[in-house]
Amino acid sequence: MFWLKIIRNFIKILREGQTPVQIAGGFALGSIIGLSPNLTIQGILVWLIILILDVNLSSAILSFTLFSIIAFLFDPLINRLGFFVLTQIDFLKDFWTWLYNAPVAPLTRFNNTIVMGSLILSFILLIPVFFGMKSFVINYRSHIGSKIEKWKIYQIIKRSSLIQLYTKIRDFGGLR
Numbered sequence: 001m002f003w004l005k006i007i008r009n010f011i012k013i014l015r016e017g018q019t020p021v022q023i024a025g026g027f028a029l030g031s032i033i034g035l036s037p038n039l040t041i042q043g044i045l046v047w048l049i050i051l052i053l054d055v056n057l058s059s060a061i062l063s064f065t066l067f068s069i070i071a072f073l074f075d076p077l078i079n080r081l082g083f084f085v086l087t088q089i090d091f092l093k094d095f096w097t098w099l100y101n102a103p104v105a106p107l108t109r110f111n112n113t114i115v116m117g118s119l120i121l122s123f124i125l126l127i128p129v130f131f132g133m134k135s136f137v138i139n140y141r142s143h144i145g146s147k148i149e150k151w152k153i154y155q156i157i158k159r160s161s162l163i164q165l166y167t168k169i170r171d172f173g174g175l176r
Contacts, residue, residue, distance in 0.1 A: 013056055013058060014137060014141070014145065015140075015145055018056050020137040023055075023134075023137050024059075024129075024133040025053065026056035026058070026059035027056075027062070027130070028129045029050050029055060030050070030061060030063030031066075032046050033047065033060075033064050034064040034065065035068075035071045035121055036115065036118045036122060037112075041107050063129075075114065077117075078114060079113050079117055081116075081117035082112070082113030082117030082120070083117070085116055085120060086111065096110075
């Protein structure tokens with residue numbers, strides 16, 4: 001039910017609620033965490049940024065989930081990108097050596113090819129994901145949302161007994 005609640009909140013936010021910039025910001029920051037391996041300092045920092053900034057948490061969690069799946073599928077390519085950056089670019093080799101000998105930098109696990117490749121990919125995709133999601137929210141609110149609500153499948157799902165039971169329990173106070 002947790003994921004159903006996140007998706008429901010996200011759809012509700014798409015219709016109204018926070019601004020497109022707040023939704024897109026949460027989605028873009030969630031993509032960084034989703035692409036990166038868990039338990040790194042940079043991942044913790046991005047979670048702190050999400051919690052400090054006024055961005056949408058539901059869109060960050062949804063983005064984290066989607067981009068985790070994407071990262072899993074493109075893991076070999078991410079590994080090659082990280083390997084290339086860490087070993088094939090000669091002018092960066094001294095920098096990587098210096099960084100590895102720094103006191104806190106090894107805790108970022110930057111010397112892992114997957115971590116480096118995913119970090120670079122997430123920074124490359126950050127701006128397109130932000131503006132793409134912002135554009136999607138604006139279009140959804142002005143055009144797409146009203147059309148989707150007219151679809152038969154949407155009406156069937158909305159009227160299904162499981163959704164109605166969930167709504168009754170939620171409104172009664174059982175699922176918050």
